[in-house]
Amino acid sequence: MALYSEKVMDHFRNPRNVGIIEDADGVGEVGNAKCGDIMKMYLKIENDIIKDVKFETFGCGSAIASSSMATELIKGKPISEALTLTNKAVAEALDGLPAYKMHCSVLAEEAIKKALKDYYEKNNIEYDKTLFESVDVCCHK
Amino acid sequence: MIYLDNAATTKMCESAIETMTRYMRSTFGNPSSLYSIGQSAAEAIEDARSRIASHLGAESREIIFTSGGSEADNQAIISAAKAGEKKGKKHIVSTAFEHHAVLHTLKKLEREGFEVTLLDVHENGIVRVEELKGAIRPDTCLVTIMFANNEIGTLQPIEEIGKVCKERGVVFHTDAVQAVGHIRIDVKKLNIDMLSLSAHKFGGPKGTGVLYVRKGVQIIPLIEGGAQERNRRAGTENVPGIMGMAAALDEAMTSLEEKAEKEAELRDRLIAGISSVPHSILNGDAKKRLPGNVSFCFEGIEGESLLLLLDDKGICASSGSACTSGSLDPSHVLLAIGRVHDVAHGSLRLTLSPETTSDEVDYTIKAVKEVVEYLRNMSPVWRDLMEGKRTFIL
Numbered sequence: 351m352a353l354y355s356e357k358v359m360d361h362f363r364n365p366r367n368v369g370i371i372e373d374a375d376g377v378g379e380v381g382n383a384k385c386g387d388i389m390k391m392y393l394k395i396e397n398d399i400i401k402d403v404k405f406e407t408f409g410c411g412s413a414i415a416s417s418s419m420a421t422e423l424i425k426g427k428p429i430s431e432a433l434t435l436t437n438k439a440v441a442e443a444l445d446g447l448p449a450y451k452m453h454c455s456v457l458a459e460e461a462i463k464k465a466l467k468d469y470y471e472k473n474n475i476e477y478d479k480t481l482f483e484s485v486d487v488c489c490h491k
Numbered sequence: 492m493i494y495l496d497n498a499a500t501t502k503m504c505e506s507a508i509e510t511m512t513r514y515m516r517s518t519f520g521n522p523s524s525l526y527s528i529g530q531s532a533a534e535a536i537e538d539a540r541s542r543i544a545s546h547l548g549a550e551s552r553e554i555i556f557t558s559g560g561s562e563a564d565n566q567a568i569i570s571a572a573k574a575g576e577k578k579g580k581k582h583i584v585s586t587a588f589e590h591h592a593v594l595h596t597l598k599k600l601e602r603e604g605f606e607v608t609l610l611d612v613h614e615n616g617i618v619r620v621e622e623l624k625g626a627i628r629p630d631t632c633l634v635t636i637m638f639a640n641n642e643i644g645t646l647q648p649i650e651e652i653g654k655v656c657k658e659r660g661v662v663f664h665t666d667a668v669q670a671v672g673h674i675r676i677d678v679k680k681l682n683i684d685m686l687s688l689s690a691h692k693f694g695g696p697k698g699t700g701v702l703y704v705r706k707g708v709q710i711i712p713l714i715e716g717g718a719q720e721r722n723r724r725a726g727t728e729n730v731p732g733i734m735g736m737a738a739a740l741d742e743a744m745t746s747l748e749e750k751a752e753k754e755a756e757l758r759d760r761l762i763a764g765i766s767s768v769p770h771s772i773l774n775g776d777a778k779k780r781l782p783g784n785v786s787f788c789f790e791g792i793e794g795e796s797l798l799l800l801l802d803d804k805g806i807c808a809s810s811g812s813a814c815t816s817g818s819l820d821p822s823h824v825l826l827a828i829g830r831v832h833d834v835a836h837g838s839l840r841l842t843l844s845p846e847t848t849s850d851e852v853d854y855t856i857k858a859v860k861e862v863v864e865y866l867r868n869m870s871p872v873w874r875d876l877m878e879g880k881r882t883f884i885l
Contacts, residue, residue: 362799368869383872386793386813386821386836390871406871410795410814414869451814 354411355445361415366422369404376472378464381457387413389461391421395469398429405461412444412451419443420458429469432462433481493851496807497692497783498641498669498842504694504742507735511696514731522728523717532730539737546744547686547703548677555702555710555720556733560668561592563687563702566713566724567664568596568635571685572605574662574709575632582606582631584661586618586647587827589637593666594823597635610636616645616775616828623652627659638667638686639674642811642824642840643775644784646674653682662708668692668700672743673751673781684708690732695739699732750845755782757843757852764856768863770876770885774828774838783843788825788834790885791873792866797839800862806855811838833872834884 354362371392381388387409394402403425405417420440424432437455441447447455463482470477494502514535520528522536541551557563568583575581585597587609597607608626610618618636627634634656639646649665656663664685667676671686672693678686685708690699704710704723716725758780762773765787774786789797794810801808811822813836820826821835830838841855867873875881 359799362796363803365869370874379871383833383836384831386832388871406869406874408791408870408872409793410812411799413793413814414796 353448354415357419357443357445358412358415358447361418361444362411365405365414365418367404367418367425368406370406371402371404374404374465376465376467376469378461378466378468380460380464381409383408386410387454387457389413389417389457391417391461391465393462393465393469395429400424400427400429400432409454409457410451412447413454413457415444416440416447416454416458417461420455420462424462429466433466435459435462493806493855495841495843495847495851495855496809497844498644498781498840499809500691500697501694501844502846503691503696503735504739506742507695507739510738511731511735514734518730522730523719532728536728536730536733539733542737543701543740544703546740547671548679549703550706552721553703553706555704555723556728557700557702557724558698558729559691559700560590560666560687560689562713563689563700564590564592564635564664564666565596566702566710567685567687567704568593568600568633569713570704570710571633571635571662571664571708572600573711575630576605578632580630580632582608582628584608584610584623584626584631584634584636586610586612586636588612588616588640588642588824589635590641590666590668593635593637612640612645612827614829615779616640616643616824617779618647618652620648620651620655624655627655627661631659631661633662633664635664635666638665638670638676639781639784640775640824641669642822643786643828644669644781644842645775646670646779646781649683650681656684657682669781672740673747673783675744675747678703678705690736690739693739693743695736696732699729699736701736751782754843754845754847757847757849758782758785760849761785761841761843761852761856764852765859768860770883771863772834772885774825774830781842783847785841785843787839788830788885789837789839789863790834790883791870791876792837792863794836794838796866797837797862800865801858804858804862806858809840809842811840812836831884 374392375395376393379390390406392404403421407417437459440455520532522533544551668689671688684705686703691697770790794812795814825835
């Protein structure tokens with residue numbers, strides 16, 4: 351299907367890191383069923399490194415592919431690096447997304463940020479709140 | 492490939508292709524020219540006109556060739572509105588789940604000062620004649636209600652609607668794009684004043700359609716220019732398209748009832764098979780629907796990913812999810828029958844043709860079950876539903 355790049359279709363058909371982490375250190379859910387997409391990220395963190403990441407997504411092909419790609423981009427990376435992951439980087443790694451699907455990559459970025467925020471809060475770690483200002487995106491806003 | 496998107500468009504029938512190539516190759520003259528190759532083209536389209544008219548129970552002069560269903564809908568509605576306006580009648584009755592060719596034309600008229608009442612189509616996807624009676628006012632100039640819905644396939648009580656409109660002296664237009672060639676229609680018996688149809692929904696070519704206008708009903712051209720179509724639609728006639736449309740309709744109307752019966756049997760088999768998916772629901776009345784239409788909503792999944800995975804399994808289908816339309820909201824049809832956003836995003840439409848086989852239906856049932864289960868297993872919504880953190884809607 352020409353709507354999506356081969357990379358998007360590959361990550362959609364064979365999503366990496368699907369599932370949940372029962373004892374996750376941080377969990378972030380963004381989106382809204384009303385809008386047609388919800389993403390949930392689970393992180394396992396050791397010594398400021400993202401040791402493991404899993405996701406669950408309710409959404410279209412590009413939402414599933416964006417989640418999958420985002421998990422690959424942060425797995426094994428330090429938190430500081432995961433925090434700098436932008437939606438553009440996710441979309442570029444997928445060889446691009448159609449303009450009206452860019453919000454799917456935004457959801458992936460925000461889901462990771464929200465999971466990291468959750469990790470900080472659960473562990474009473476001081477963090478820069480300005481990094482999380484845009485968390486909780488929704489298509490109806 | 493299993494093609495189950497016949498409501499979007501149909502594969503062209505061989506007789507239409509053969510007819511069209513013949514008219515492209517040999518009878519290429521302009522029907523307005525006086526030499527013989529032009530006059531042959533003119534005679535051919537008049538023959539096509541009379542055949543199409545007879546399939547509808549209409550007269551030749553009541554058939555206007557258009558570029559398709561959307562143009563026919565636009566012309567019918569705008570003509571009735573302008574005729575009404577002259578008499579000070581600026582109210583139109585329609586339904587909430589019409590095709591956008593109708594709804595967007597009505598929106599335009601609203602901006603020009605017309606009032607529009609959209610009838611409720613209820614959960615079964617069928618308008619209630621009593622409610623239509625209550626909605627018609629002394630200043631109503633048009634009732635426009637589709638024959639069969641394009642997404643959920645429900646058939647409207649057209650005969651009763653026609654009767655009410657006739658009694659009340661209101662022009663009645665029906666968008667029959669999904670019905671013509673699939674259901675026998677007699678415009679006189681049903682008291683239809685105007686009817687739109689589109690050739691590519693019954694094995695004909697794209698870009699060709701008809702507006703039937705009962706003799707005596709006022710019509711104005713949308714396209715100005717030459718005197719074609721008795722001054723009602725300018726532009727050199729699409730001769731190959733018209734000839735292909737007539738050939739396709741001839742074929743569609745041949746043993747129509749037998750084909751429809753067989754198609755409806757497979758439709759019901761498909762509905763029964765998919766109904767066994769837990770937390771799913773059939774959209775629209777189970778029986779009062781087109782012989783080839785199956786429409787479902789599934790909880791916990793989104794329609795576009797469903798379509799992509801079905802495509803991987805060789806099945807062509809469609810969905811009313813927002814993601815497939817490029818807009819934020821799911822299908823207005825599904826919202827009109829009361830499906831909430833959450834489940835309307837998880838919709839699937841499968842539309843059969845007389846060529847659909849029982850093996851294809853059985854394969855599709857299996858594929859839909861597998862894909863729905865697969866997507867639910869990676870859906871956080873489904874997990875919440877299963878863990879009781881969210882309440883099932885379906």
